[in-house]
Amino acid sequence: MRAPPSIRAVRPWRGLAPVALATVSKSRHGHRHRKDLSMTDHANLQDIAKRHLMMHFTSQGRFSSEEVPIIERGDGCWLWDTNGKRYFDGMSGLFCTQIGHSYGAELGEAAAKQMAELGFFINWSYAHPRVIELSAKIAEIAPGDLNRTFFCSGGSEGNESIIKLARQYHQIRGEGRRYKMIARRTAYHGTTLGALSLTGIASIRNPFEPLLPGVRHVSNTNAYHRPEGETEAEFTAFLLDELRGMIEQEGPETISAFFAEPVQNSGGTFTPPEGYFQGVRAICDEYGILLVADEVICGFGRLGYWFGSERYDIRPDLVTFAKGIASAHVPLGGVIMTDKIAAPFLEGSNMFVHGITYGGHPVSTAVALKNLEIMEREDVLGNVRRNEPYFEAVLSKLGEKPIVGDVRGAGYFMSLELVRDKETKETFSDEEADRLLRGFLSPRLYDAGLICRADDRGDPVVQLSPPLVATREDLDYVHDVLDTVLDEAWTEMNRSGRREAVTS
Numbered sequence: 001m002r003a004p005p006s007i008r009a010v011r012p013w014r015g016l017a018p019v020a021l022a023t024v025s026k027s028r029h030g031h032r033h034r035k036d037l038s039m040t041d042h043a044n045l046q047d048i049a050k051r052h053l054m055m056h057f058t059s060q061g062r063f064s065s066e067e068v069p070i071i072e073r074g075d076g077c078w079l080w081d082t083n084g085k086r087y088f089d090g091m092s093g094l095f096c097t098q099i100g101h102s103y104g105a106e107l108g109e110a111a112a113k114q115m116a117e118l119g120f121f122i123n124w125s126y127a128h129p130r131v132i133e134l135s136a137k138i139a140e141i142a143p144g145d146l147n148r149t150f151f152c153s154g155g156s157e158g159n160e161s162i163i164k165l166a167r168q169y170h171q172i173r174g175e176g177r178r179y180k181m182i183a184r185r186t187a188y189h190g191t192t193l194g195a196l197s198l199t200g201i202a203s204i205r206n207p208f209e210p211l212l213p214g215v216r217h218v219s220n221t222n223a224y225h226r227p228e229g230e231t232e233a234e235f236t237a238f239l240l241d242e243l244r245g246m247i248e249q250e251g252p253e254t255i256s257a258f259f260a261e262p263v264q265n266s267g268g269t270f271t272p273p274e275g276y277f278q279g280v281r282a283i284c285d286e287y288g289i290l291l292v293a294d295e296v297i298c299g300f301g302r303l304g305y306w307f308g309s310e311r312y313d314i315r316p317d318l319v320t321f322a323k324g325i326a327s328a329h330v331p332l333g334g335v336i337m338t339d340k341i342a343a344p345f346l347e348g349s350n351m352f353v354h355g356i357t358y359g360g361h362p363v364s365t366a367v368a369l370k371n372l373e374i375m376e377r378e379d380v381l382g383n384v385r386r387n388e389p390y391f392e393a394v395l396s397k398l399g400e401k402p403i404v405g406d407v408r409g410a411g412y413f414m415s416l417e418l419v420r421d422k423e424t425k426e427t428f429s430d431e432e433a434d435r436l437l438r439g440f441l442s443p444r445l446y447d448a449g450l451i452c453r454a455d456d457r458g459d460p461v462v463q464l465s466p467p468l469v470a471t472r473e474d475l476d477y478v479h480d481v482l483d484t485v486l487d488e489a490w491t492e493m494n495r496s497g498r499r500e501a502v503t504s
Contacts, residue, residue: 042082045070069446074101077467077474079451090452090478092467095265095297095413096323100467103374107329107367114366123151123360130365137372138336143310146319148342150352151334151360155296155322156190158333159259162318163194163212164354165335166257166290172344175288178256180214182246182289186267186458187220189259189294198259201266201457216250218242221270222458224406224417225425232273240279247287257290257318262298262308267458268415269408277314290317290341296333300324301375301468303411304384311410317341327371332364380468384411390472394479395464403490412468416482418460418489432493433460440492441485450481 049068054060070082077100079087092098114130121128135149150165152158163181170178181198183189189198196205197212200220205211219242226235247255258280264270284291293316298308301324305311309319318341322333345352358364375381388411395414399407405419418436420426428436437454441462445452453463464478 042070045082074104076100076102077470085449087449087451088466088474088477088481090450090464090466092412092465093328094323095302095465096328098301098324098327098468099371099374099378099380100327100469102469103327103371104329106374107327107370110366110370111330111363114363118362120362122357124355128360128362128365130362130369131360134360134365134369137369138334141306141372142319142336143307144315145338145340146309146316146336147339149334149336151332151365152356153331153358153361154333155294155320156192156195157356157359158296158320158322158335159189159195159198159292159294160192161335161354161356162257162259162292162320163198165318165337165341165352166292168352168354169290169341169344170256172350175253177254178288180216180250180254181212181257181259182216182218182243182255183259184220184264185217186222187217187259187261187264187294188266188457190296203457214254216246218246220264220267221272221276222264222267223270223273224408225459233275236273236275236279239273239276240283243280244283247283247289252287252289255287255289257292258284259292259294261294261296262312262314263303263410263413265297265413265463266455268406268417268455268461268463269410269413271408271410272312277312281315284317292316292318292320294320296320296322297324297413297465300372301381301384301411302413302465304381304388306381325371326364326368329371330361330364330367331358332361332368334359375468378469383470384468387470387472387475388412391475394475398479398482398486401486401490403486403493409464412464412466412470414464415461416464416486418462420493427459428493430456436460436489436493440489444485444488445481448481448485450478450485452478 046067049070050063071079072082073080074089077089079089079101081087089097089101118128123131131151138149139147150161152161167179170176183198183200185200187200189195193208194212196208197215199205200217219239221239223235243258260280262272281291291314293309293314295307295309299319299321300306303311307319309316317338319336320333321336326332344350391412391414395407395416398404398416402422403418404416405422405425406417407414409415418428420428420432433456437456437460441454445454455461455463462482466474466478
């Protein structure tokens, strides 16, 4: 059985007691028939998934000959599938299960208590206690003068909300020409149309063009492929000069906002060079442009701080968050803004003309409050800061391998860039990268019991983002699996290359 690039496998678990499950099938006349199943019946779940489930970012055609990986249980940093195999969750789901998989009962109690009190009510002209409490808690832990929160359901909605908020902010202030946005190449900001326009990845943009007009992209902070001998200060100067040049070219009076992640995910955890965000802040101030920190991944502890903006002293006007605020146990996201940004919307009859039905949902905000309580109680941020040097050290050992060109990242957010030639930094061709990532690494890591991401949205990388409760023993497991599998990958790619040379 082959798993997708983001999945991988190990120790048996006998499963939960069977739970009744009903599915529907259709006769050739269109009549529906129900069939009772056991939820732990692996074969039946496979059949149902292949018939009825449309998965996200998944080439589902392969499931005509392969099984769908079905995860049914978690405990700590570990997961089990319906075959009884155990995996280490080296991706925290998708950069989001900060406290792992051991606190579901406690979070469930918070949800049940809230549902008994108030299952749902909108935040359109009304409020409820939990959303008020959570907005106060966010203001307490957010850096600088970030003080007011607009809630939505996830990260894409958060960035979509900022696009609209930034445009309306400038309009209220009499700057209606400020509609353009600047983001960075290879960066991912979401899948809704506006957020997708910010995204700098051609392969996921092209099917939906034309996108939102007026979005421009500048270089990201990938230092690995910069000119030999360039200093960090020179790299920073290049990036800031390019940003300033883009603003001048487009016309400063037309630029609304600049979007950047503290550590860029797509392409492989690009950290900022010294002085970069301070320079970006100064340029945005000079031209009246709003600075947006996309903290959907970096926020709520991933980098060892509540927000990456604190770690890198970004001082943004607006922050997008989601994922880690509730450790992904419920959907929740939002936008944090400074009082200065909120002020025009608080005057007279003005309003932010935007809303999300489930934004600030009572149950989601109750779970988020409990999640933050657990993170503080268990000193989760301290665990990341204490173990970050160890995580870097064990991964740096892998950097000695011929297939590993670069080891980079921060906190519990790291990547290994894979190369064809370590000395020249030559990358793999598209065909080689596909064979390496999907043809070899994905199934092999799956068999070895490690869930991580083999990604080629830039150059080929293996990304690691363990739960923030992961111990040094857990990090050793990650190292040991990769130590073996990367050696096998190098042998396999050289063997494949020799076969092609003989054939040609």
